[in-house]
Amino acid sequence: MRIATWNVNSVRQRLPHLLDYLGKAAPDVLCLQELKCVDDAFPRAEIEAAGYRSAVHGQKGFNGVAILTRAEPLEVRIGLPGDEGDVQSRYIEAVMAGPAGPVRVASIYLPNGNPPDTDKFPYKLGFMDRLIRRASELIQAEDCFVLAGDYNVIPEPRDAYDAAAWTGDALFLPDTRRRFRTLLNLGLTEAVRATTDAAGVYSFWDYQAGAWQKDRGIRIDHLLLSPRAADRLRSAAIDKHVRAADKPSDHVPVRIDLG
DNA sequence: ATGGCAGCCCGAGGCTGA
Numbered sequence: 254m255r256i257a258t259w260n261v262n263s264v265r266q267r268l269p270h271l272l273d274y275l276g277k278a279a280p281d282v283l284c285l286q287e288l289k290c291v292d293d294a295f296p297r298a299e300i301e302a303a304g305y306r307s308a309v310h311g312q313k314g315f316n317g318v319a320i321l322t323r324a325e326p327l328e329v330r331i332g333l334p335g336d337e338g339d340v341q342s343r344y345i346e347a348v349m350a351g352p353a354g355p356v357r358v359a360s361i362y363l364p365n366g367n368p369p370d371t372d373k374f375p376y377k378l379g380f381m382d383r384l385i386r387r388a389s390e391l392i393q394a395e396d397c398f399v400l401a402g403d404y405n406v407i408p409e410p411r412d413a414y415d416a417a418a419w420t421g422d423a424l425f426l427p428d429t430r431r432r433f434r435t436l437l438n439l440g441l442t443e444a445v446r447a448t449t450d451a452a453g454v455y456s457f458w459d460y461q462a463g464a465w466q467k468d469r470g471i472r473i474d475h476l477l478l479s480p481r482a483a484d485r486l487r488s489a490a491i492d493k494h495v496r497a498a499d500k501p502s503d504h505v506p507v508r509i510d511l512g
Numbered sequence: 513a514t515g516g517c518a519g520c521c522c523g524a525g526g527c528t529g530a
Contacts, residue, residue: 262529263519287529289520314520315528365529405530424530459530460517471530503518503530 254351256358257492257508258284258401258474260457264319265289267502268296270495275303278492280508281323282349284360284401287502288317288342295319312342318360318402320347327355334390335383343380353485354397356511359387361402366423374423377405381432385439388477392439397481399511400441403504404475406433408443411452412472424473442483444476444509445491456491457504465496474507485511 257280261267264285275283283305288295292311300307305321308329320326326347333344343362348355361384366377384400391398407425410416419425437443445454455470464470478486492506 266519287519367530419530422530457530461530462514462516464516473530500518 254282254349254356254511255280255508256282256284256399256401256476256511257506258286258360258403258476259506260286260362260403260474260502260504262287262502262504263289264317265294265296266500268299270498270501272299272303274492274495274506275300275305275321278506278508282347282358283321283506284358285319285321286317286360286362286403288312288319289315290317308345308347310342310345312340316342316362318342318345318362320345320358320360322347322349324349333380333383333387335386336380351511356482357391357396357398359398359400359402361400361404363402363404363406365405366429369421369423369426377423378428378432381429381436385432385435388436388439388441392479395481396479397485398479399482399509400477401475401507403473404433405473406430406475407471407473408433408446408475412454414453414455414469414471419471424471436477440480441477442480442486444478444486444489445472445507447483447486448489454491455493456507458496460503474504476507476509478509482511487512
């Protein structure tokens with residue numbers, strides 16, 4: 254089973270790239286973030302013509318997450334437990350049938366949290382606390398699951414071109430990274446780091462300052478695997494070439510293959 | 513040279529993102 258995650262930075266702007274990716278990478282499950290549209294504006298028909306169903310949690314103008322699947326999900330769940338009253342669309346889960354039993358997949362758009370001296374930062378940390386609780390529940394239930402998405406977390410210095418430049422940024426502050434480690438310490442495996450120790454492996458390059466041309470990126474899109482999913486991990490890859498397209502997203506897809 | 517972008521909104525520049 255191939256599972257990918259991609260922050261598309263507007264699904265309507267990125268529709269040609271998205272359809273191209275579905276055709277070429279042929280994921281069984283594709284988690285999307287930053288749809289930037291309401292459910293009714295989601296290009297469901299075009300995606301269906303490409304052979305995929307869409308579970309969508311949209312929002313006007315900002316945020317928005319979806320899970321595209323070849324097969325019909327056994328179950329879809331919108332929102333993180335505990336975020337009732339939160340108007341931001343940042344979390345959706347789908348449970349897929351698989352040869353080795355069901356796999357639960359979450360598409361996550363974790364808040365950016367900048368500037369850190371505003372209420373945006375505690376909102377980010379609160380979201381992470383709810384995500385930790387959800388992951389903990391699923392671990393205890395011994396689910397096979399993958400938490401995929403734009404975490405807006407630079408886990409370690411080697412995950413940034415210039416880590417010093419990120420000191421004090423919500424993506425790299427100790428409170429943020431501590432919670433990311435708490436998540437891992439539940440027993441989750443970060444897929445890319447399970448397959449390479451290399452520095453300079455990025456999933457995001459800013460539109461500004463020629464960041465792409467200079468390969469000044471950061472790695473903030475992650476797939477976290479439960480123990481049962483990690484046992485089945487065959488490979489992980491970042492589709493860096495996607496960033497070189499015309500009018501690209503500032504993020505590229507990250508994908509895994511489970512046996 | 514230390515800045516350089518790209519979406520959204522219901523229509524222009526302000527907000528947001530990372």
